[in-house]
Amino acid sequence: MHSSSYCASQLSGLPSDPPLDKGHIPWFGHAREFGKDPAKFLSKMKQKHGDIFTIRVAGKFITILLDPCSYDAVLWESNSKLDFGKYARILMERMFDVKLPNFEPSDEKAMLRLTLQNKNLSSLTKAMFFNLKTLLLSDQNQQWQEGGLFYLSYSTMLRAGYLTLYGNEEENYDDPSSQDKDRAHSSEVYNEFYKLDRFLMRAARSMLTTVEQKEVARIKERLWKLLSVERLNCKANKSSWLESYKKHLEELGVDEDMQSRAMLLQLWVTQGNAGPAVFWLLLFLLNHPAAMAAVQGELEKVLGHRRQTMKQMHGISQEILDNTPIFDSVLKEALRLTAAPFITREVLEDASLRLADGREYSLRKGDRLCLFPYLSPQMDAEIYEDPEKFKYDRFLNPDGTEKNDFYKRGTRLKHYNLPWGAGINTCIGKFHAINSIKQFVFLLLSCFDLELKHPGSGIPEFDKERYGFGILQPEGDIMVRYKLKAS
Numbered sequence: 050m051h052s053s054s055y056c057a058s059q060l061s062g063l064p065s066d067p068p069l070d071k072g073h074i075p076w077f078g079h080a081r082e083f084g085k086d087p088a089k090f091l092s093k094m095k096q097k098h099g100d101i102f103t104i105r106v107a108g109k110f111i112t113i114l115l116d117p118c119s120y121d122a123v124l125w126e127s128n129s130k131l132d133f134g135k136y137a138r139i140l141m142e143r144m145f146d147v148k149l150p151n152f153e154p155s156d157e158k159a160m161l162r163l164t165l166q167n168k169n170l171s172s173l174t175k176a177m178f179f180n181l182k183t184l185l186l187s188d189q190n191q192q193w194q195e196g197g198l199f200y201l202s203y204s205t206m207l208r209a210g211y212l213t214l215y216g217n218e219e220e221n222y223d224d225p226s227s228q229d230k231d232r233a234h235s236s237e238v239y240n241e242f243y244k245l246d247r248f249l250m251r252a253a254r255s256m257l258t259t260v261e262q263k264e265v266a267r268i269k270e271r272l273w274k275l276l277s278v279e280r281l282n283c284k285a286n287k288s289s290w291l292e293s294y295k296k297h298l299e300e301l302g303v304d305e306d307m308q309s310r311a312m313l314l315q316l317w318v319t320q321g322n323a324g325p326a327v328f329w330l331l332l333f334l335l336n337h338p339a340a341m342a343a344v345q346g347e348l349e350k351v352l353g354h355r356r357q358t359m360k361q362m363h364g365i366s367q368e369i370l371d372n373t374p375i376f377d378s379v380l381k382e383a384l385r386l387t388a389a390p391f392i393t394r395e396v397l398e399d400a401s402l403r404l405a406d407g408r409e410y411s412l413r414k415g416d417r418l419c420l421f422p423y424l425s426p427q428m429d430a431e432i433y434e435d436p437e438k439f440k441y442d443r444f445l446n447p448d449g450t451e452k453n454d455f456y457k458r459g460t461r462l463k464h465y466n467l468p469w470g471a472g473i474n475t476c477i478g479k480f481h482a483i484n485s486i487k488q489f490v491f492l493l494l495s496c497f498d499l500e501l502k503h504p505g506s507g508i509p510e511f512d513k514e515r516y517g518f519g520i521l522q523p524e525g526d527i528m529v530r531y532k533l534k535a536s
């Protein structure tokens with residue numbers, strides 16, 4: 050049983066229960082408030098109880114830990130005590146109808162990590178550059194065009210990222226007819242995926258109405274066809290990531306139907322974050338002229354005359370991509386403000402958790418443990434001055450090198466910004482994601498004039514449903530104008 054009598058045991062040196070807040074409604078507890086705006090609710094609880102507490106949400110007790118100095122105690126704990134696979138399996142099934150026999154996320158991650166890093170990274174970077182050019186530069190129209198910045202960012206990143214990992218319709222990137230096919234097919238995939246994306250958060254929380262469930266089932270059917278084994282087998286330029294994942298599914302003995310479902314799950318995992326991240330980054334730049342000027346100046350320095358000939362280029366070298374400290378700071382700052390995943394563990398056996406300051410708390414079998422780095426470190430006023438403000442040079446030292454010393458209560462932090470997760474929950478596509486984001490933004494800023502249609506309209510609200518699942522999305526889109534520069 051959960052009780053609130055934790056003080057006595059803390060004084061006696063034994064682990065104590067974290068402060069418990071059950072809420073007033075039996076069983077449901079805080080479900081409503083938590084579901085409506087998790088960030089607001091958890092920061093209210095933090096003010097009331099401090100950086101560790103337990104809440105009741107729809108019958109489940111969830112211990113929330115918000116002390117970044119103590120995150121390592123959870124991130125490196127053994128899987129037999131704090132399990133990260135169980136909740137992942139629940140979500141896979143609820144969101145994507147995927148059930149894999151003997152699914153072990155850590156084994157899968159270890160196997161796929163290499164396909165996205167080291168020598169495979171340079172092939173991915175090259176392929177991404179070609180695919181971005183196919184989408185952005187084929188239309189030579191030099192008139193001003195208008196559109197939503199979120200749509201521009203998400204659709205371009207997802208389509209190019211999809212073509213890069215899942216392959217092209219034909220082998221030759223430069224062939225206009227094969228480019229046409231890639232544009233048409235990737236657009237169909239994006240349009241269907243975006244329809245699904247709007248329902249996914251509520252599917253994860255089992256909150257879809259019967260009508261919505263039917264609609265979601267229809268969208269998934271169409272996506273499963275687009276990603277079917279038969280179709281993927283016909284593709285050219287498939288990445289080693291795709292080949293390895295397919296082999297892995299075959300080795301698990303999964304039938305073709307389940308393979309396409311898993312391919313859709315992976316489309317979300319690999320393409321759901323980078324597009325929204327690019328949206329926020331570009332929006333912050335468009336709203337902060339000094340930041341935009343600094344980034345443009347840096348691009349001029351590293352790319353020089355190549356900016357004018359980007360259309361003829363075959364890629365941007367890793368050396369150039371690694372040599373943009375101002376852009377790196379902008380990206381870190383944009384992600385600090387908008388990356389809000391939960392890091393979740395199921396408590397498999399009664400255990401104790403020792404925090405960095407020596408306090409020790411008990412964790413109960415059957416409860417869930419959750420870290421929310423968005424609240425701390427990312428939005429923590431003790432670590433970042435004016436944490437809600439975008440400051441493009443926050444991660445730069447005065448001499449232009451990367452700033453990586455951040456402190457809380459005098460202690461230098463190892464984890465001061467966690468958009469990519471940490472420990473076993475680290476993103477294995479991070480380097481590919483960063484290269485892809487850079488290539489898109491560098492192409493866009495070099496080859497296009499881009500401006501807000503309504504300057505001064507500010508930054509839109511977050512869609513609060515998205516807290517807990519990665520990069521946030523805006524409530525509505527922001528209109529921009531863009532025009533291909535004369536070459």
Ligand code: HEM
Pocket residue numbers: 154158161165210318319320322323326388390391392393468469470473474475476477478479481482519520
């Ligand atoms: C801005 C872009 C991105 C961000 C912020 C991001 C963030 C994350 C985070 C926080 C996780 C850990 C999830 C967890 O274990 O709880 C993760 C996992 C992962 N990411 Fe990324 N990611 C991004 C882009 C990408 C891209 C482009 C790829 C593609 C190749 C990718 C591939 C993966 C994979 C395969 C996993 C493992 C998923 C799993 O554990 O099942 N990510 N990402």
